[in-house]
Amino acid sequence: MGIGNLLLKDDGLGIHAIRRLEEMGVPPGVELIDGGTSGLDLLNDFGRAKKVVVIDAVKGGGEPGAIYRFSADEVHPDRMPLTSMHQLNLHEVLAVAKQTGDMPDKVIVIGVEPKAIEVDLELSPEVAAKLDRVCELVLQEIKG
Amino acid sequence: MSRIITVDPVNRIEGHLKIQVEVENGKVVNAWTSGTLFRGLENILRGRKSEDAVLITQRACGVCPIPYSVASSKAIEDAYGIEIPDNARVIRNLIQAFQFLNSHILHFYHLVALDYVDPAAVAEYKGSDPELLDLKSLIAAGDTAPFTPRWDNDFRLPTDLNILATKHYIDAIHIYKRCNEAIALLGGKFPHAVGIVPGGATVKVTPTLVTELVGYAKELKDFCDNTYVPDVLAIAPYYQDYGHIGVGPGNFLAYGMLEGADRDPYNSILPRGVIFDGDINNVQELDPAGFSEHVAYSYYEDGNPRHPSEGETQPNFTGVPADPRDGGKYSWLKAPRLNGKPMEVGPLARMLVRQDAGLLDLAAKLKIGPSVLARIAARALEAQLIADHIPEMIAELKPDGKVACAQYEPTSGRGVGLDEAPRGAIGHWIEAEGGRIANYQMIIPTTWNAGPRDAMGQPGPYEQALIGTEVKDPERPIELTRIIRSFDPCIACAVHVVDLEKEKIAAKFQVGC
Numbered sequence: 055m056g057i058g059n060l061l062l063k064d065d066g067l068g069i070h071a072i073r074r075l076e077e078m079g080v081p082p083g084v085e086l087i088d089g090g091t092s093g094l095d096l097l098n099d100f101g102r103a104k105k106v107v108v109i110d111a112v113k114g115g116g117e118p119g120a121i122y123r124f125s126a127d128e129v130h131p132d133r134m135p136l137t138s139m140h141q142l143n144l145h146e147v148l149a150v151a152k153q154t155g156d157m158p159d160k161v162i163v164i165g166v167e168p169k170a171i172e173v174d175l176e177l178s179p180e181v182a183a184k185l186d187r188v189c190e191l192v193l194q195e196i197k198g
Numbered sequence: 199m200s201r202i203i204t205v206d207p208v209n210r211i212e213g214h215l216k217i218q219v220e221v222e223n224g225k226v227v228n229a230w231t232s233g234t235l236f237r238g239l240e241n242i243l244r245g246r247k248s249e250d251a252v253l254i255t256q257r258a259c260g261v262c263p264i265p266y267s268v269a270s271s272k273a274i275e276d277a278y279g280i281e282i283p284d285n286a287r288v289i290r291n292l293i294q295a296f297q298f299l300n301s302h303i304l305h306f307y308h309l310v311a312l313d314y315v316d317p318a319a320v321a322e323y324k325g326s327d328p329e330l331l332d333l334k335s336l337i338a339a340g341d342t343a344p345f346t347p348r349w350d351n352d353f354r355l356p357t358d359l360n361i362l363a364t365k366h367y368i369d370a371i372h373i374y375k376r377c378n379e380a381i382a383l384l385g386g387k388f389p390h391a392v393g394i395v396p397g398g399a400t401v402k403v404t405p406t407l408v409t410e411l412v413g414y415a416k417e418l419k420d421f422c423d424n425t426y427v428p429d430v431l432a433i434a435p436y437y438q439d440y441g442h443i444g445v446g447p448g449n450f451l452a453y454g455m456l457e458g459a460d461r462d463p464y465n466s467i468l469p470r471g472v473i474f475d476g477d478i479n480n481v482q483e484l485d486p487a488g489f490s491e492h493v494a495y496s497y498y499e500d501g502n503p504r505h506p507s508e509g510e511t512q513p514n515f516t517g518v519p520a521d522p523r524d525g526g527k528y529s530w531l532k533a534p535r536l537n538g539k540p541m542e543v544g545p546l547a548r549m550l551v552r553q554d555a556g557l558l559d560l561a562a563k564l565k566i567g568p569s570v571l572a573r574i575a576a577r578a579l580e581a582q583l584i585a586d587h588i589p590e591m592i593a594e595l596k597p598d599g600k601v602a603c604a605q606y607e608p609t610s611g612r613g614v615g616l617d618e619a620p621r622g623a624i625g626h627w628i629e630a631e632g633g634r635i636a637n638y639q640m641i642i643p644t645t646w647n648a649g650p651r652d653a654m655g656q657p658g659p660y661e662q663a664l665i666g667t668e669v670k671d672p673e674r675p676i677e678l679t680r681i682i683r684s685f686d687p688c689i690a691c692a693v694h695v696v697d698l699e700k701e702k703i704a705a706k707f708q709v710g711c
Binding site for chain 2: 059060061088089090091094095097098101114116120121122123149150152153154173174175191
């Protein structure tokens with residue numbers, strides 16, 4: 055599941071990755087989801103999956119293009135930004151998913167440090183260069 | 199003595215919004231609302247194929263993509279002189295209806311109610327509902343997401359009503375998911391549907407689709423009739439003072455939606471019209487030449503107010519004023535005006551323009567005027583009205599009938615698409631040359647409601663709604679967030695970044711390249 059805003063440069067990484075994966079193809083039983091920025095709208099998809107691999111821009115303090123991998127339960131909700139710019143952040147959506155029985159067995163986040171978040175349909179070169187590696191990691195998660 | 203209170207960002211809204219108020223003797227005497235992210239979407243569109251606008255503009259909004267696809271398709275159809283078949287009109291009405299129910303239910307239970315309902319009351323729950331018992335154990339363990347952060351200084355409901363509303367918070371999520379499924383059936387996918395296109399729609403109307411929609415319609419009507427509206431009516435009396443707080447400019451604008459077969463927006467289920475100066479029973483026709491967009495206090499190059507069909511988007515960021523009282527530009531939103539007046543848009547505007555008897559009766563019974571409470575009530579009654587009409591919309595569908603016009607030639611022309619988003623009137627203006635976009639301007643609902651002062655210095659609707667409010671606790675100004683949230687803000691530039699910086703352990707998660 056790629057999430058982010060396609061209009062805002064590196065924030066659109068998740069959507070760009072989903073498009074790349076669509077071209078590459080994924081094994082049967084795997085669904086590629088362009089999740090956009092819709093927060094709770096993603097519950098439907100969380101609810102029918104065993105495992106979800108979320109691809110998103112992640113501000114982890116590394117160099118632009120740095121890749122991160124963590125499972126959703128490795129980051130405590132209290133340490134997440136409480137005043138999300140979005141209606142509800144990923145952790146809040148997952149907290150709701152637990153309440154409604156929509157929680158998959160496993161949620162893995164694969165993220166890339168953004169360079170710039172501004173109005174632009176293209177990724178910055180530093181982030182674009184990591185797209186193949188991100189897709190490779192996603193495919194590993196699918197097999198693993 | 200006066201002081202400035204800043205709330206930045208206002209949480210549990212879509213997008214990023216800052217509000218600042220000047221408080222003197224416990225009362226707001228001045229207010230400034232700032233959209234803090236630059237929206238340059240119009241510039242991205244220039245030079246692209248006109249049809250791209252339908253897919254690209256949808257991405258501007260995290261919660262209500264469908265109205266963007268409808269407004270942009272209408273603008274393109276207007277520019278090229280395209281007629282859509284009747285089935286397409288009905289499909290658009292239906293997908294909008296489900297989008298509105300999705301958005302209104304989410305707004306009430308998951309964004310607004312938490313200002314009025316205290317889910318912590320579930321700690322005292324003694325029944326056997328498994329979801330409430332789960333929640334009770336979470337709260338006992340100190341895990342209060344997603345109900346936090348919030349200001350808890352003014353909860354007034356009795357424990358049993360708090361518990362009931364919290365139970366409905368969970369029920370509402372199940373219903374909300376059903377709305378999403380219905381939108382996906384009609385639009386191909388959700389979020390960001392692909393099924394609304396210039397010329398019509400792409401979904402094939404089959405008897406199976408009709409049967410499925412009937413099922414969704416029943417479930418949603420049941421929820422509106424037996425849960426959503428009763429909850430609003432049960433909670434309202436405890437906060438009756440909010441029937442006079444957050445009044446706003448008293449000018450209302452609705453473009454209208456859910457058109458009938460005659461395609462007359464003045465004859466729609468929610469009709470087109472305007473109301474000026476608080477004269478709420480005097481509904482007038484909209485003069486489309488009366489639009490102007492002001493940038494005197496917005497981060498754009500100065501110029502005379504322009505009609506959106508001639509609009510420009512030239513950013514000119516002059517810095518955030520150290521003190522808003524010093525004057526100068528302070529928002530990335532433009533200040534749209536109709537006939538020179540700031541206009542409130544949204545469910546209250548639509549239901550007043552409709553002169554909806556249910557809303558007017560309720561307002562008379564509760565002795566309230568345009569206000570926080572009126573907005574929340576209008577939204578609930580509008581959801582119910584829409585749910586009531588869905589079955590007759592479904593009956594209008596013609597299985598196996600045409601859903602799109604024959605192929606058209608993208609040429610040149612100017613067009614406008616006016617429709618409604620859950621948050622209010624949405625307008626797209628296109629100028630096309632040889633099938634490509636020469637200019638594109640949008641005025642979205644939150645720009646109407648949250649826009650800054652205009653060239654005449656008139657504050658925008660949020661600002662007017664804030665001015666005059668008594669603030670009991672300046673450290674926890676819940677009155678202000680209740681006012682803003684009643685409008686259902688959407689700054690329409692949702693950024694979705696997972697922020698690990700606060701963790702300071704990012705290196706732990708970094709993987710090799």
